[in-house]
Amino acid sequence: MKLLQVEGLNKKYDDNEVLKNVSFSIEKGSTTSIIGPSASGKSTILKCLNLLEPIQEGRISFKGKLVSNGLVKAEDVRKKIGIVFQEFNLWPNMTVLKNLILAPILTKKLRKEEAKKKAVKVLKQVNLEGLEKRLPGTLSGGQRQRVAIARALMMDYEVLLLDEITSALDPESSREVLEVLKKLKNVTLIFVTHHIEFARKISNNVIMIDEGRIIEQGDVINNPKKKRTKQFLKHLYEVR
Amino acid sequence: MGYVWDFSAVVPFFPVLLKGLLVTFKITFFTLFFSTLIGVFVGIYLNQSKSLIKKVIHFILDFFKAVPMLILILWFYFLIPELTGLRDLSAFTLVVIAMTTNVSAFMADFIRAGINNIPKEHIEAGRSLGLTKFQVWRHIILPEVIHNTLPMFTAYYIFVFIYSSLASSVSVYELTHAANKVIMLNFRSLEVYTIIAIMYAIVVLPFYFFARKLEKKSKKVII
Numbered sequence: 001m002k003l004l005q006v007e008g009l010n011k012k013y014d015d016n017e018v019l020k021n022v023s024f025s026i027e028k029g030s031t032t033s034i035i036g037p038s039a040s041g042k043s044t045i046l047k048c049l050n051l052l053e054p055i056q057e058g059r060i061s062f063k064g065k066l067v068s069n070g071l072v073k074a075e076d077v078r079k080k081i082g083i084v085f086q087e088f089n090l091w092p093n094m095t096v097l098k099n100l101i102l103a104p105i106l107t108k109k110l111r112k113e114e115a116k117k118k119a120v121k122v123l124k125q126v127n128l129e130g131l132e133k134r135l136p137g138t139l140s141g142g143q144r145q146r147v148a149i150a151r152a153l154m155m156d157y158e159v160l161l162l163d164e165i166t167s168a169l170d171p172e173s174s175r176e177v178l179e180v181l182k183k184l185k186n187v188t189l190i191f192v193t194h195h196i197e198f199a200r201k202i203s204n205n206v207i208m209i210d211e212g213r214i215i216e217q218g219d220v221i222n223n224p225k226k227k228r229t230k231q232f233l234k235h236l237y238e239v240r
Numbered sequence: 241m242g243y244v245w246d247f248s249a250v251v252p253f254f255p256v257l258l259k260g261l262l263v264t265f266k267i268t269f270f271t272l273f274f275s276t277l278i279g280v281f282v283g284i285y286l287n288q289s290k291s292l293i294k295k296v297i298h299f300i301l302d303f304f305k306a307v308p309m310l311i312l313i314l315w316f317y318f319l320i321p322e323l324t325g326l327r328d329l330s331a332f333t334l335v336v337i338a339m340t341t342n343v344s345a346f347m348a349d350f351i352r353a354g355i356n357n358i359p360k361e362h363i364e365a366g367r368s369l370g371l372t373k374f375q376v377w378r379h380i381i382l383p384e385v386i387h388n389t390l391p392m393f394t395a396y397y398i399f400v401f402i403y404s405s406l407a408s409s410v411s412v413y414e415l416t417h418a419a420n421k422v423i424m425l426n427f428r429s430l431e432v433y434t435i436i437a438i439m440y441a442i443v444v445l446p447f448y449f450f451a452r453k454l455e456k457k458s459k460k461v462i463i
Contacts, residue, residue: 089365103369
């Protein structure tokens with residue numbers, strides 16, 4: 001059984017069709033990268049998987065259970081499938097520690113002391129030990145993104161969606177963030193990324209998307225079959 | 241410049257002035273209590289609703305913000321007993337009602353703007369972590385609104401304390417009114433006004449200090 005199954009997904013913002021008949025499936029423990037030009041619908045896919053965006057047509061199933069029909073509580077799905085955003089989306093008025101422990105206390109009913117202990121452990125995992133009392137505004141971009149990842153790790157997600165998490169970072173910070181992610185175990189990862197080398201190294205599966213449609217999926221970076229994919233990759237390499 | 245200062249003429253009246261100060265505190269406290277309560281509810285409502293009622297409320301708020309506080313106090317002093325038939329309402333109560341209309345209008349606006357200014361990403365982050373709508377309001381939106389608006393609120397709370405002196409216009413026995421009474425007895429207006437100016441300042445200055453500290457602290461938070 002596939003961990004995540006997306007079938008015939010259609011998504012519109014008013015009259016603007018952003019996802020057209022998108023279908024794919026995700027194996028447990030795999031790492032998938034979604035690549036494609038800007039505004040092709042990549043981030044929207046992640047938001048749909050996290051049920052942050054309603055869909056007009058199609059089905060999203062998690063562990064064989066349909067979750068996109070409104071009958072399953074979105075909050076319950078979000079306890080299993082988490083997302084890390086490009087712009088970190090940390091709460092600026094809360095310390096790093098509070099950013100980390102708020103959701104587990106409220107949603108997983110963790111005791112405050114337990115949550116604090118776990119936060120210290122998770123911060124160590126992302127190489128940010130000792131920063132518990134700092135406010136996000138006093139941290140660098142790379143540190144903030146690692147706090148955002150730590151916040152997601154606190155939730156013990158089964159699937160972690162990562163939305164262009166290195167786009168706002170310099171190469172050094174990107175490397176730090178990606179190093180942390182490489183070490184993660186027991187979690188299924190879905191990246192939206194422009195970091196093509198990283199996608200090649202870490203992914204078992206790559207999905208190429210353009211104008212809301214999946215162009216192809218599989219070993220797309222090493223062995224592109226479609227003209228549009230080749231053109232996109234060529235352009236990326238030229239820019240680099 | 242030949243004026244001979246004589247503060248000793250004020251000393252016997254200190255208890256009267258302190259009693260006046262206590263009434264000033266009471267006016268400030270009740271006005272702020274009701275204004276904050278009304279302001280928070282109306283501010284949240286204005287943020288949620290898109291109906292015609294919202295436009296009507298906006299108009300009412302703008303009206304109360306447009307009328308000078310002194311006029312509101314004098315107007316309500318005569319209007320409310322006339323409208324309600326409650327002729328034994330105290331001047332103190334009427335002043336609190338008049339000031340509350342103006343202050344709660346401003347508070348509602350602060351809250352509405354404070355909620356509007358919260359980036360939608362902060363809310364989205366809460367939702368994505370599995371928090372319910374109520375939890376997002378209680379643990380993310382409201383603390384951030386309070387944090388962002390607290391320096392402004394503190395400044396406005398000081399303003400209410402200072403403007404409570406206008407209650408003297410309808411003979412409420414607050415600090416300024418008490419001072420006027422003392423002057424009628426000892427004819428030492430310069431000394432009395434000097435003393436009450438210092439009394440107002442002693443109460444208010446620590447709050448300004450506090451407001452500035454808050455402002456500095458909130459600057460650190462900005463990402």
